[in-house]
Amino acid sequence: MAVKPECIAMLLAGGQGSRLGILTKNIAKPAVPYGGKYRIIDFPLSNCVNSGIYTVGVLTQYQPLELNDYIGNGQPWDLDRANGGVHILSPYQQIKGTEWYKGTANAIYQNINFIERYDPEYVLILSGDHIYKMDYSKMLDYHKEKNADCTIAMLEVPWEEASRFGLMIVNDDGSISEFEEKPKNPRSNKASMGVYIFNWKKLRKYLIEDEAKEGSGNDFGHDVIPAMHSAGERMFAYQFDGYWKDVGTISSLWDANLDLLNPKVDLDLTDDSWRIYSRSPAAPPHYIGETAKVENSMITEGCEINGDIDFSVLFANVTVEEGAEVRYSIVMPGTVIKKGAVVQYSIVAENAVIEEGAVVGEKPENMADVKEWGVSVIGNGVKIGKGAKVAPNVMIDSDVGGAE
Amino acid sequence: MSAKNVLGIIFSNAYDEALPELTALRTMGSVPFAGRYRLIDFPLSNMVNSGITQVGVITKSNYRSLMDHIGTGKPWDLSRKREGMTILPPFNTSKAGINTGRADALYGSISYISNSNKEYVLFTDCNVVCSMNYDKFIKAHIAKDADITIAYANGIPSKIENGTELFMDADGRVTGTGLVDCYSSSVNYSLKSMIIRRTLLERLLHEAHSAKIDDFETIVSKNIKHLRIYGYEHTGFVRVLDSLQSYYDVSLELLKLENRKQIFTADSPVYTKVRDEVPAIYGIGSSVKNSLIADGCRIDGEVENSILFRGVTVAKGAKIKNSIVMQGTYIGENSTLDCVIIDKAAVLKPNKMLCGDSNYPVYIGKGIVI
Numbered sequence: 001m002a003v004k005p006e007c008i009a010m011l012l013a014g015g016q017g018s019r020l021g022i023l024t025k026n027i028a029k030p031a032v033p034y035g036g037k038y039r040i041i042d043f044p045l046s047n048c049v050n051s052g053i054y055t056v057g058v059l060t061q062y063q064p065l066e067l068n069d070y071i072g073n074g075q076p077w078d079l080d081r082a083n084g085g086v087h088i089l090s091p092y093q094q095i096k097g098t099e100w101y102k103g104t105a106n107a108i109y110q111n112i113n114f115i116e117r118y119d120p121e122y123v124l125i126l127s128g129d130h131i132y133k134m135d136y137s138k139m140l141d142y143h144k145e146k147n148a149d150c151t152i153a154m155l156e157v158p159w160e161e162a163s164r165f166g167l168m169i170v171n172d173d174g175s176i177s178e179f180e181e182k183p184k185n186p187r188s189n190k191a192s193m194g195v196y197i198f199n200w201k202k203l204r205k206y207l208i209e210d211e212a213k214e215g216s217g218n219d220f221g222h223d224v225i226p227a228m229h230s231a232g233e234r235m236f237a238y239q240f241d242g243y244w245k246d247v248g249t250i251s252s253l254w255d256a257n258l259d260l261l262n263p264k265v266d267l268d269l270t271d272d273s274w275r276i277y278s279r280s281p282a283a284p285p286h287y288i289g290e291t292a293k294v295e296n297s298m299i300t301e302g303c304e305i306n307g308d309i310d311f312s313v314l315f316a317n318v319t320v321e322e323g324a325e326v327r328y329s330i331v332m333p334g335t336v337i338k339k340g341a342v343v344q345y346s347i348v349a350e351n352a353v354i355e356e357g358a359v360v361g362e363k364p365e366n367m368a369d370v371k372e373w374g375v376s377v378i379g380n381g382v383k384i385g386k387g388a389k390v391a392p393n394v395m396i397d398s399d400v401g402g403a404e
Numbered sequence: 405m406s407a408k409n410v411l412g413i414i415f416s417n418a419y420d421e422a423l424p425e426l427t428a429l430r431t432m433g434s435v436p437f438a439g440r441y442r443l444i445d446f447p448l449s450n451m452v453n454s455g456i457t458q459v460g461v462i463t464k465s466n467y468r469s470l471m472d473h474i475g476t477g478k479p480w481d482l483s484r485k486r487e488g489m490t491i492l493p494p495f496n497t498s499k500a501g502i503n504t505g506r507a508d509a510l511y512g513s514i515s516y517i518s519n520s521n522k523e524y525v526l527f528t529d530c531n532v533v534c535s536m537n538y539d540k541f542i543k544a545h546i547a548k549d550a551d552i553t554i555a556y557a558n559g560i561p562s563k564i565e566n567g568t569e570l571f572m573d574a575d576g577r578v579t580g581t582g583l584v585d586c587y588s589s590s591v592n593y594s595l596k597s598m599i600i601r602r603t604l605l606e607r608l609l610h611e612a613h614s615a616k617i618d619d620f621e622t623i624v625s626k627n628i629k630h631l632r633i634y635g636y637e638h639t640g641f642v643r644v645l646d647s648l649q650s651y652y653d654v655s656l657e658l659l660k661l662e663n664r665k666q667i668f669t670a671d672s673p674v675y676t677k678v679r680d681e682v683p684a685i686y687g688i689g690s691s692v693k694n695s696l697i698a699d700g701c702r703i704d705g706e707v708e709n710s711i712l713f714r715g716v717t718v719a720k721g722a723k724i725k726n727s728i729v730m731q732g733t734y735i736g737e738n739s740t741l742d743c744v745i746i747d748k749a750a751v752l753k754p755n756k757m758l759c760g761d762s763n764y765p766v767y768i769g770k771g772i773v774i
Contacts, residue, residue, distance in 0.1 A: 283668075286697055
């Protein structure tokens with residue numbers, strides 16, 4: 001082997017993301033489209049490359065077809081390499097039988113052989129569920145500086161949301177004194193981002209021990225990290241301050257997309273020094289027609305726009321006909337919104353058809369009871385008939401007939 | 405597929421002199437076009453979409469930007485161990501690297517052509533914008549048992565120098581060629597794409613070299629009687645770029661859906677180098693009408709009847725009309741552009757005004773700051 005990598009990344013991309021409902025019916029959560037031309041996994045992958053980490057194992061399990069296809073040989077991220085590069089790691093058959101990845105730690109355990117081939121000093125564990133731009137090399141420097149065995153990236157979340165996260169109580173020197181998993185009355189607002197750096201030799205030992213342990217959930221957060229902590233290993237928290245969002249629910253996915261249109265949000269995708277790479281379709285520039293009105297939106301190549309677009313994110317090859325309106329919505333590739341249709345406060349998945357005069361979603365201010373309001377979701381390839389109405393806060397997975 | 409048996413050759417420098425402004429720093433092949441492409445993307449994609457797997461790109465001068473753009477041929481799936489794309493730099497023959505005509509240029513690459521085991525050679529220029537199915541072209545060539553087949557279009561030709569008109573009999577066999585001298589009525593004009601058997605091409609090139617003939621048109625006209633030369637009509641949108649004016653006009657013709665549909669079809673996409681730009685961002689109060697906008701643009705002003713390439717910034721209050729703005733250019737606050745072609749990475753500072761006429765667009769060079 002040529003130059004031995006100091007640190008390799010293992011990206012946990014097997015999650016179903018069940019709270020995303022029909023959006024993850026046929027694809028794993030990391031493959032969910034985001035931001036006009038990206039998928040969630042583009043963020044950790046691009047972060048790796050931009051941080052100088054060129055060996056990445058991607059662990060897939062749930063509905064891997066689209067994700068495997070998307071990552072391919074890793075060329076869009078410059079990860080098609082002779083030495084290292086991106087590797088898809090699926091569960092496999094062994095002499096003792098076939099096992100799915102039982103938990104996050106077990107997934108890494110089952111791929112010890114992969115990591116050993118590179119024999120790295122450090123292993124970076126990532127998940128494919130978050131939107132953020134982060135320089136892992138700075139975290140690695142911190143890890144080395146602290147002479148840590150394990151470093152966990154954390155960010156300060158608003159106190160009122162803290163009870164939804166795994167929290168850490170951190171000493172003045174950055175070492176972690178206690179962990180709290182989703183406590184009712186949080187004593188800290190420092191939440192784990194699910195980004196870990198381990199000394200590989202240490203992690204290896206704990207993974208093997210954890211695997212042998214009866215009744216272990218084989219999970220990093222619940223099993224391996226607490227075990228290391230109680231054994232007195234050097235555990236440190238690395239503070240990240242920047243934009244970070246778990247897009248695990250429909251409303252957070254919707255929010256995270258619209259955050260791109262908010263200049264006050266600290267997520268700049270136009271930054272040349274930290275580009276987010278993706279696999280692009282071959283589409284011409286988008287066309288904005290004579291009758292169109294576009295404001296405060298993000299529009300991708302291949303779109304044909306003749307209607308009104310406000311506060312929305314449109315993916316590639318979306319058609320919006322004359323008189324149609326799209327507001328506060330996310331419209332994924334290939335969808336057609338016909339004449340006079342209205343799509344508002346919604347997420348429309350790929351290749352859907354919204355027929356003439358149909359209305360999808362509702363404004364929160366028009367609700368009798370605002371608590372019942374929510375983002376509407378139209379599934380892949382679904383057709384909403386002429387003049388049909390789709391209520392707020394629903395998921396539509398099969399065709400809806402016309403109103404007449 | 406018959407295209408498997410064809411070697412594609414693209415002349416990247418042909419007719420550079422027709423677009424002196426845009427080709428001062430680059431080849432015709434690397435002239436930016438249609439918001440995110442270079443002209444060479446069209447013939448390259450046509451070849452790949454037709455099933456051609458081996459392509460040689462002939463260069464003459466100023467080809468750094470072309471090499472930067474096509475690289476190893478990856479975006480066209482032409483980065484291969486076997487076959488794929490090869491850049492053919494000028495070969496040091498008697499004229500020291502500056503080939504003058506297409507026959508001379510081909511002769512310079514004759515060893516590349518001979519080493520190919522393909523039965524046919526298809527060659528084409530970069531200044532012809534069209535989506536053409538070469539597979540049909542090749543099949544027509546084979547069906548007629550022709551020695552040479554020349555693609556042509558019927559219509560009013562562009563005013564390029566040495567425009568060639570084809571005269572054909574009822575069967576489509578070329579009976580004569582002539583210089584186009586009439587630009588007001590429809591004629592059958594050559595698109596300068598040809599298919600020829602490789603061994604015949606080699607023989608003709610050797611003959612031409614010893615007779616000091618540089619140009620392939622001369623070879624064709626000298627051989628009309630001896631060889632079976634046929635025409636193949638390309639129908640659909642096709643434009644020859646022969647001047648800054650035609651570059652401007654043809655670009656803006658793409659604002660019409662019916663024209664766009666004929667060039668960017670779902671089953672034959674046009675590939676280009678990917679730049680990983682974000683989608684275009686429209687600010688509050690922006691207004692865009694009848695325009696093509698590429699990824700990476702940031703628009704806070706007004707844009708009408710225009711084409712914006714990747715990464716163009718239009719600041720608040722700026723107005724762009726009837727213009728073509730190339731990659732990475734910045735248009736400052738309250739500045740106005742009308743009938744302007746502005747090359748890459750230029751900067752128009754706030755409160756400036758530039759106006760041309762639709763019959764005489766103003767050209768602003770690459771990287772110029774105003």
